[in-house]
Amino acid sequence: MADDSVEENETEGVADPPGVPATPRARAQSAVLWGLVGGFAFLVLAQGYLLLDGDLPFGYAGVFALAGAIAVASGGIAYATEHRLHAKRRT
Template sequence: MADDSVGRVGSGEDGSEETANPPGAPMTARTRARSAALWGLVGGFAFLVLAQGYLLLDGDLPFGYVGLFALAGAIAVASGGIAYAVEHRLHAKRRT
């Protein structure tokens, strides 16, 4: 176990080390879409949590649960679309 090359990522035989994903590397379309879908889920569920909290505090909404879930779906699609459109700009500026 005295070999120091064990545990290093991308260490070649010539002693050079390569990182698996260097900072500033362009994102693939698949990872951008996956990230946007997850941000969409976060936005939709956050809306549902806030609406449920409002209802628990004895509030009244002008629509029922079907409308609530439809609105949460619309918010999820909108937040996912915004995340997909903006994420590559943030990544290019290294602000992620």
């Protein structure tokens, strides 16, 4: 019986071959993660600019609002284009 459970666990970790369409849930999860990457990357760049004695034309509320907009945009772009890249085997 212990051998049967090992065989089942080995098959669960196998990824789909390239060219197989991703499920909507996997695409949405990937898009959310890419959105977070885009938003946090903007925040890091803005903070670095401020640390180097730069001056932004808006306050911290504007920086976070812009980071949120960038996160939504990058997540939307990732969701819209991921299936095309995956179909062409470029992921």
